[in-house]
């Protein structure tokens with residue numbers, strides 16, 4: 220059987236220039252896992268990467284049909300739009316090769332499968348949630364579409380995820396992921412958390428964290444690195460460390476295995492799992508960076524998010540990592556729909572106290588993120604039930620909620636305008652900047668000035684929020700104009716003299 224796995228082109232959306240929440244990082248391995256499963260089932264497999272090399276729907280369909288596949292699988296990722304390219308591609312393939320079966324998998328099809336099947340007559344099925352088991356059964360069972368975990372127009376029966384992720388084949392290195400300067404690896408699946416904004420638990424249909432055997436992870440890294448000259452690994456697990464003492468012990472075991480590989484690596488973790496002895500062992504094994512799910516400096520917001528942590532725990536985790544000389548990147552949601560001005564002030568104070576507002580590239584990130592409400596998350600259900608969610612027909616994966624406090628909504632809009640102005644400039648200047656490096660103006664004085672404008676604009680809006688004539692938009696416009704002046708002065712400095 221001939222199987223084609225497709226990564227489709229994705230539109231760039233300026234409004235979401237810096238948002239990564241359309242799919243978790245672990246999704247970067249989805250196509251690789253799909254290829255590995257199909258290969259294991261004895262199929263002839265081709266991966267087509269239109270993410271790196273964009274093409275029109277016509278071109279993609281022609282390329283796909285030229286290989287005369289029996290099955291076409293789209294790793295369909297929400298790109299903040301209506302997915303028109305994929306829709307047209309599916310229609311074109313069906314027109315040219317009517318008998319070919321077309322399926323989709325990934326986070327977006329999992330939560331919007333019914334909508335996608337309705338809107339795409341040529342789409343035959345959707346693999347829902349953790350797809351590897353359903354795909355294996357499908358490929359080894361004469362393409363039976365009635366199996367668990369496969370959604371069709373005739374219905375759907377859920378399928379529990381595998382209890383042992385080590386039963387899955389190792390992912391193939393394909394597409395854009397294979398071109399990275401580091402190797403993406405999943406050492407576990409799922410998460411034991413239950414955060415309202417997160418789709419990890421609903422995707423896997425369980426609130427469990429499923430670790431892989433440490434030795435198997437090491438073997439996979441060694442195997443995949445044998446074909447690529449890389450010395451960096453990134454663990455894409457939503458939550459690298461498991462809960463409690465058992466989670467810490469496994470992390471220590473993992474550190475002892477990784478130490479022998481002579482690698483550097485990064486990972487993502489919950490703040491309550493960060494402990495000095497484990498971090499020291501990981502650092503010794505090559506740990507360089509940790510993405511921490513801090514999310515908020517307000518206890519009230521953390522409670523509403525069901526994050527299960529306190530701001531003090533976040534401060535402690537940041538201190539432990541910095542003391543071990545590990546780079547800390549924080550996930551932070553400044554604007555949650557039910558936030559008050561006090562919550563924003565708590566956030567700002569937390570960021571200042573933890574020295575998270577000292578570099579403009581980081582400042583811009585932590586001061587502007589609004590909570591993104593995607594279908595499948597507990598928040599989407601919560602706001603739908605309260606009648607507060609607006610969903611457009613064109614983009615049913617994402618909902619919009621009015622801020623409970625109008626002034627919080629105004630500040631969120633103003634900060635988005637300000638930071639988009641910043642990000643647009645950064646995008647133009649980033650050419651030549653290496654993967655992983657942050658852009659800087661190149662002059663300490665200008666970098667400080669940019670950072671100071673971002674911080675002071677936010678702070679001034681907070682101070683003015685409860686005044687009768689706060690003029691929040693005027694403050695934001697002043698910030699934009701101040702940034703424009705710094706960017707112009709930077710261009711003058713960078714111009715070659717005649």
Ligand code: SF4
Pocket residue numbers: 410411412413414417418419420457458489512
């Ligand atoms: S801790 Fe992270 S991965 Fe786990 S549920 Fe919360 S946001 Fe999701």
